[in-house]
Amino acid sequence: MMKILLFFIxxxxxxxxxxxxxxxxxxxxxxxxxxxxxxxxxxNNQKKLLQKxxxxxxxxxxxxxxxxxxxxxxxxxxxxxxxxxxxxxxPNKEPYYCKTRWKPNQRERISCxxxxxxxxxxxxxxxxxxxxxxxxxxxxxxxxTQYYFYTNKALSKIVIKDKNDILVDEVxxxxxxxxxxxxxxxxxxxxxxxxxxxxxxxxPIYE
Numbered sequence: 001m002m003k004i005l006l007f008f009i010x011x012x013x014x015x016x017x018x019x020x021x022x023x024x025x026x027x028x029x030x031x032x033x034x035x036x037x038x039x040x041x042x043x044n045n046q047k048k049l050l051q052k053x054x055x056x057x058x059x060x061x062x063x064x065x066x067x068x069x070x071x072x073x074x075x076x077x078x079x080x081x082x083x084x085x086x087x088x089x090x091p092n093k094e095p096y097y098c099k100t101r102w103k104p105n106q107r108e109r110i111s112c113x114x115x116x117x118x119x120x121x122x123x124x125x126x127x128x129x130x131x132x133x134x135x136x137x138x139x140x141x142x143x144x145t146q147y148y149f150y151t152n153k154a155l156s157k158i159v160i161k162d163k164n165d166i167l168v169d170e171v172x173x174x175x176x177x178x179x180x181x182x183x184x185x186x187x188x189x190x191x192x193x194x195x196x197x198x199x200x201x202x203x204p205i206y207e
Contacts, residue, residue, distance in 0.1 A: 020108065023061035024131035027153060028204070029181045032057050035204040042188075042197040050198070051076060088112065096120050106134075144168055154184070169193045181206065 023032060034056045040047040049071040056065045058081070068077045078089040088096040096112040103109055106127040112120045121141050126134040132155075136146045142162075149157040154175055160168040170192040177186035187200040 020125070020127060020131050021061035022057070022063050025127075025133055027132060027155070028061075028183055029206075030061065031207045032061070032183075032204045033207045035202060037203075038201040040199040040201070042199050047199060167193075179204070 022028075023030065034054070037053045037055070039050045039052075041050050042048075051068055051070055053066055053068040055063050058064045062081065063079065064081050066077075066079045067075065069075055075091055080087045080089075084099070086098045088098060090096075094114050096114060098110060098112040101109045101111075103124070106129070108125045108127075109122065110125060111122040114120060119140065122139045124137040124139060126137070128134045132150065133148045135148060138144050144163070145161050147159040147161070148155060149159070155173050157173060158171045160170070162168055172190050172192060174188050175184035175186070176188055177184070179185045183202065183204055185202055187202070189198045189200065190196070
């Protein structure tokens with residue numbers, strides 16, 4: 001179950017592949033130049049770093065470059081935004097090339113391929129009118145669907161179901177601390193199925 005949660009957190013945080021603005025999807029203020037995101041596992045009042053991600057933003061709120069490392073500083077993934085696609089680089093395997101195709105009714109199809117055109121993953125992103133995520137439908141890896149719920153203009157819950165509409169997990173999300181611009185700098189996520197708990201620290205630098 002922990003691997004499933006990590007997969008979906010990674011999927012959520014690696015949305016530089018989308019044409020929608022990352023800042024809009026995450027309900028972040030305008031003018032973020034760069035940011036660092038740290039994800040910790042919380043057990044028995046002890047925190048263990050799972051991964052750390054550094055992001056550089058374009059002026060219009062999309063991720064221009066990112067680097068994700070593990071607790072030892074080993075690179076897990078790097079992304080770089082090109083004109084028509086995003087390159088995802090990994091250690092010890094060939095890079096992925098992720099393309100976004102707009103679909104009707106506030107949807108985007110995001111597909112990632114190797115250079116030999118082997119498909120590695122694909123998901124359909126459904127958006128609300130304010131450009132936040134409504135749901136993500138995985139069409140390749142798990143075939144799960146994530147449903148996003150918001151309270152007072154903040155993400156409060158993610159419900160994960162399989163292709164038969166059976167509940168896989170429900171993750172409750174709360175913001176513990178905000179910075180001077182209203183960005184959530186400390187977020188807690190708890191699985192109602194397994195009690196798996198994570199703390200996410202988000203540290204932006206503004207223009």
